[in-house]
Amino acid sequence: MKLESKLAQIGNRQDPATGAISLPIHHSTTYSHPKLGQSTGFDYTRTLNPTRKVLEDAIADLECGVRGFAFASGMAAVHAVLTLLRPNDHVVVSNDLYGGTYRVLEQLLKPMGISATYVDTGDLAAVERAATPSTKMLFVETPTNPMMQVSDIAACANLAKSKGWLCVVDNTFMTPYYQRPLELGADIVVHSATKYLGGHNDVLAGLVVVNTDELANQMYFIQNSIGAVLGPQDAWLLIRGMKTLALRMERHTMNASAIASWLEARDDVAKVFYPGLDGHPGKAVCARQASGFGGMVSFEVIHADMVPFVLENLQLITFAESLGGVESLMTYPARQTHADIPEEIRNQIGVNDRLIRLSVGIEHIGDLIDDLNTALDAAAEQALVGSRKSR
Known part of the structure; x- marks a missing residue:
């Protein structure tokens, strides 16, 4: 079978x-x-x-x-x-x-x-x-x-x-x-x-x-x-x-691929990490040994001050640990999943204070992108206001 x-x-x-x-x-x-x-x-x-x-x-x-x-x-x-x-x-x-x-x-x-x-x-x-x-x-x-x-x-x-x-x-x-x-x-x-x-x-x-x-x-x-x-x-x-793994993985991957490409086009996102992107150094190897690229996307925002505002302004995506569920989850690795790794080591491998990890769920892709767009726009504005006040 x-x-x-x-x-x-x-x-x-x-x-x-x-x-x-x-x-x-x-x-x-x-x-x-x-x-x-x-x-x-x-x-x-x-x-x-x-x-x-x-x-x-x-x-x-x-x-x-x-x-x-x-x-x-x-x-x-x-x-x-x-x-x-x-x-x-x-x-x-x-x-x-x-x-x-x-x-x-x-x-x-x-x-x-x-x-x-x-x-x-x-x-x-x-x-x-x-x-x-x-x-x-x-x-x-x-x-x-x-x-x-x-x-x-x-x-x-x-x-x-x-x-x-x-x-x-x-x-x-x-x-x-x-x-x-x-x-x-x-x-x-x-x-x-x-x-x-x-x-x-x-x-x-x-x-x-x-x-x-x-x-x-x-x-x-x-x-x-x-x-x-x-x-x-x-x-x-x-x-x-x-029993539903095949169906879910297909939807996870479809949504993650679309989101990764969308994030790449934003000025307030510095880097996007997804093995299905053309610019990913491991794409060819991943394509050779796997039949799909998965539902996980990580990305860096341009300022660390944006991170808390991104998390606070999410409406559909949930700020929570873990991954792989039907619901989309956003995690801040430096403070959550990778907090036990010393900061010096984390920074060496790229897990810095600007990195956000997104487990892309099976929701409608339009709703997910709308939520990310709203959260990132609000975060950029609030971080800018905070920067002006600090001066």
């Missing part, structure tokens, strides 16, 4: 006893054994749950992997993957990445003897320079959050393989609808499923997919031992959200 059909059919024909089209939610925490030494395959819900299993099988199929794992959050999924590392190991990481991943690496794993070096993973020479004899993993975001840098997944995977490293790709922004890193040679894919996969800002979840039985056994041991598993109610919500 094509991916669109696989998505729509998640959970169907999974309950032969009733023929339920909508997958039942199995809340039971424990299951009876037929006899001593026998099992139905379900013993304790942390180890395996029928509802969660359908989700895990679905994401493995969509990402073309061997096995999938569902966690209680995207950060639980990231942490589980990083748990594959041991003291004195080293990991090379995309320098522009979600602040929560940076926090785990620097504040949780670094004191345990696991070190990280942050580079532009779109530059393979930089990745090689960052490597040490202790390097065991290459962790890539592409496109990155929030600067939309693009890395060549196949090239990164080939380099990692030649060095004996694991290649991990955070595929949250693109989803398997647009991009499948395992097909390009990566070893592990991780998702904050809270975002596009769930799609409705109503479920917290993380997903991991691996490409070998060995990694599957290791990840299963970690998942079962740590116990940060996704509950059955949330697994069901995620399944329901994923």
